[in-house]
Amino acid sequence: MKVPVLIPKIFNHPFTYESGAIQRLETGEIVTVPFGKKTEIGVVWDKLQTTSKKIALKKIENKIGNYSINLKLIKFINWFSLYNLAPRGMVLKMCLGNKKNILNKQDEKTKNIFQAKRNFYLNPEQKKSLLELKKFDKKFKVSVLQGVTGSGKTIVYFEKIKEIINKKEQALILLPEIFLTKQFEARFKEFFGFNPAIWHSKISQKQKSIIWQNVIKNKISLVIGARSSLFLPFKKLGLIIVDEENDTSYKQDEGLIYNARDMAISRASFENVPIYLVSSIPSLETFNHINNKKYNHTQIKTRFKNFPLPKTKVVNINLSNKKKNIFIADETIELVKKFLDKKEQVLFFLNRRGYAPFLICRKCGYKHSCPRCSIYLTYHKSINKLICHYCGLKTNVEKKCKEKNSCDFYMYGPGVEKIFDELKKIFPKKVIKIFSSDFLKKTDETKDILKQIENNEINIIVGTQMISKGFNFPKLNCVVVVDADFSGKGYDLRTTEKNIQLYNQLSGRAGRFSNESLIIYQTENPSDSTLENLIKNDQEKFFKKELAIRRKNKLPPFNRLIALIVSSDSDTDSFRAAQEIKKKIISQCDFDVMGPVNSPIFKIKKKYRTRLLLRSKNEDLIQNKLSKVLQNLCISKKIKLTVDVDPINFS
DSSP, X not given: OEEEEEOSSSOSSOEEEEOTTOOOOOTTEEEEEEETTEEEEXXXXXXXXXXXXXXXXXXXXXXXXXXXXXXHHHHHHHHHHHHHTOOHHHHHHHHHOSHHHHHSOOOOOOOOOOOOSXXXXXXXXXXXXXXXXXXXXXXXXXXXXXXXXXXXXXXXXXXXXXXXXXXXXXXXXXXXXXXXXXXXXXXXXXXXXXXXXEESTTSOHHHHHHHHHHHHTTOOOEEEESGGGGGSOOSSEEEEEEETTTOGGGEXXXXXXXXXHHHHHHHHHHHXXXXXXXXXXXXXXXXXXXXXXXXXXXXXXXXXXXXXXXXXXXXXXXXXXXXXXXXXXXXXXXXXXXXXXXXXXXXEEOOOOSSBSEEEETTTOOBOBOSSSSSBOEEETTTTEEEOTTTOOEEOOOOBOTTSSBOOEEEESOOHHHHHHHHHHHSTTSOEEEESTTTOOSHHXXXXXXXXXXXXXXXXEEEOGGGSSSOOOXXXXXXXXXXXXXXXXXXXXXXXXXXXXXXXXXXXXSOTTXXXXXXXXXXXXXXXXXHHHHHTTOHHHHHHHHHHHHHHTTOTTSEEEEEEEEEESSHHHHHHHHHHHHHHHHHHOOSEEEEEEEEEEEEETTEEEEEEEEEEEXXXXXXXXXXXXXXXXXXXXXXXXXXXXXXXXXX
16 A cells, blocks of 8 residues: 655655555554665655656555644644745654654653642633633634733633643643743743643753653643744644734744744644734734734733833933943933832843944954854953854954054943943942843753842843843833834834834833832934834824835735745855846746845855845735745755745844
């Protein structure tokens, strides 16, 4: 009997094998097969790959235990592959993971029994939202649970998860960042009385094997994970939750490129289960679907226990007594002192790592650039090195000008390390810590500093974007946005949207358990419309204005975009290849093709990059036509083509 087997490698089709001595094989069963000179793991697929060639078929070697992935997941993988123009085999690899997940037998027992340590009180708004969500709990439906920061959205969907556990079904909670899982895990244990399964890239291989095997056996009822957890082989999935659905970290932009939020909606559709998108301020696409009645929507407008939202204060740094090369205004210092005197915490936010974005010589204008990437190197004072934030290159500061004299370097702009130094001088007796990826390399380090913040052992926190979301700090009542003119900028059509979401998340960190809290925006442009909308808390006005701009300019969500990034060792080869690809697409397809143009960041890791941008009406699935063109492309092995469906970043 001929059997199609998909191998978890860079192939878009299954290979045909003979069943051999194995009499019965079902779609989805995991098998071992000869592949070249090796034995590989594969999955019995749903359709044979047809060919006119006469090929001697090899025999399937073994069936692995009782493992099998269900037909719903297979259909999802097939669809995912087409939508994201990614090889099916690589999507399957995300599902199977390391061979050890399957081959290493793990007998560790897991608990699925609900053992709540204490009951949580739901206020009327939370109860109303829960009832609204339960209207659509038997089949696929996208529901948006929106609530102001600190309103208790998590507890609302925890109540729903309780039902899932009691029905012996499975639930998946997606979080945008790995570092959020520790605090979230603690909250879950407090509510349910047992530890959930945590899935992300930093857990051990042994733990991955335990979780993978128990998920496929329906012995684990809940997984909390990062993007990759979406591909786990759930046996009886009953609910998917995407927390902080607006967070752009759900977009994976290396390797297998996809948006985990959008793909979670698709998987829920194939599984025919409800999905909750949770946010304090939704993404523009989600808002548009709410507006068009495509998504169910419920909203919590007040904080838990009715604590007020923070007040806002805009500090015009052009009018402040701010000293040269000092980035904290005197007015800001006076406001902050009031909270510190009450033994309350203050967060200074700046989304720049390091000490200074770049160094410039006052004599000759020399700037340190990365030899591998077309960007300036960032100075990190903590290690006295210049670092490229794209390729990771570290180098010493050069001290010679073009004139062979000693350079007089001026540090342009602040990073979190510079703000830390300023604060140490202003508040020498206060405990100040930096919360950034450069200072939190290990899980234990993150855990320790979070505990210190929660216990009010740290007075002032200096943080990047990683601290803006998901955390619950009881004594944090003041947030300072050091540079409200910079935050969220990038090569991104969503810059304005990101800004308002970022500011909203930041304000939500303050005053969760206080009647008096404050968020301070330092700016050179106090009349900025984004700031004005935020201060007025007029999200709807902003979204309607932004949608009008997007519609006029034929941008998402009204049109679909696909980016093609052509890279090579040679800038000439990259550009020529992009031109040839454009000709091929235009000759066979009827959608807009813009470019080629050099990428804003023209070179990354010694590769020169050229971009094409494809555009079509939103209802058109242009991947069907495009995939046929790309399959028949004859391009040099020196050329790398990356496909980014629904791009967020245009660098």
